[in-house]
Amino acid sequence: MNYDHYQHLTFERRANGVLLIIIDRPERANAANDQLHDEFAEVWRTIGQDPDVRVAVITGRGKAFSAGGDLKEHADPAEALSSERVLRSGRVALDIVNNMLNLEKPIISAINGVAVGAGLAIALTADISIIDEDVRITDGHSRLGVASGDHAVMLWPWLCGMAKSKYYLLTADFLTGREAERIGLVSKAVSGDLVVKEALDVADRLGRGPQRALRSTKRALNHVLRLAAPAFELSVALETIDFYQDDAKEGIAAFREKRPPSFPSAPPSPARQEPSSDG
DSSP states (O other), X not given: OOOTTOSSEEEEEOGGGEEEEEEOOGGGTTOBOHHHHHHHHHHHHHHHTXXXXXXXXXXXXXXXXXXXXXXXXXXXXXHHTOHHHHHHHHHHHHHHHHHHHHXXXXXXXXXXXXXXXXHHHHHHXXXXXXXXXXXXXXXXXXXXTSOOOSSHHHHHHHHHOHHHHHHHHHHOOOEEHHHHHHTTSSSEEEOGGGHHHHHHHHXXXXXXXXXXXXXXXXXXXXXXXXXXXXXXXXXXXXXHHHTTSHHHHHHHHHHHHTSOOOOTTSOOOOOOOOOOTXX
């Protein structure tokens, strides 16, 4: 198989059928421009056709895993929110998760740095996730004024339960790798210098294991996740609709300008009137 057409993913073949995938836009914290977003979806199909790959490991170049969508890719905010681009982005978001679930070969994420949005979808849709215990992650959609549509509605309730899912998806609070492991959102948290090594060690073990049994187990387990497929489809549709609303325009503008957002749907409350001393 030839991987030369990938522009922002690089590949290293290891022993026992392990393929290391490196997200390679370190100058942008590995944020996904349109090209990388497409590659996030397509790479799993390519790996599925590669007879020499038994296990895939994905990590980020530099200090980040992937900082989500590159909201500064287009100089004109109107271009970033064009109907064609928003609709296409939603379709690709569905493909990323579905293609990862459909790939029978195990996927391991080595979450070496910040993971947000589409980057977090890759990190958590992996079958096994190894994270730096001090890394901070967030779904982050509500910070932009849009519904959590990349993966979270489908996966988080199964991984960490409904109470924690609602808390972190509604607040968009950051959580550390250590806390993510504690609540069950990731498989394992380790010291930062051990993340990739641990992921490759697990991959090597799987690569030497019974391939049919491993793939059959993954396939069966993923049917549990697919029970939430209608909710996933709805979340992506609602996110797409939200991108056309004023809250999203404000959220993206605030991100680009590095300021707190002031969402139109939540105008400031009037100042509280204190009762007069004679009343």
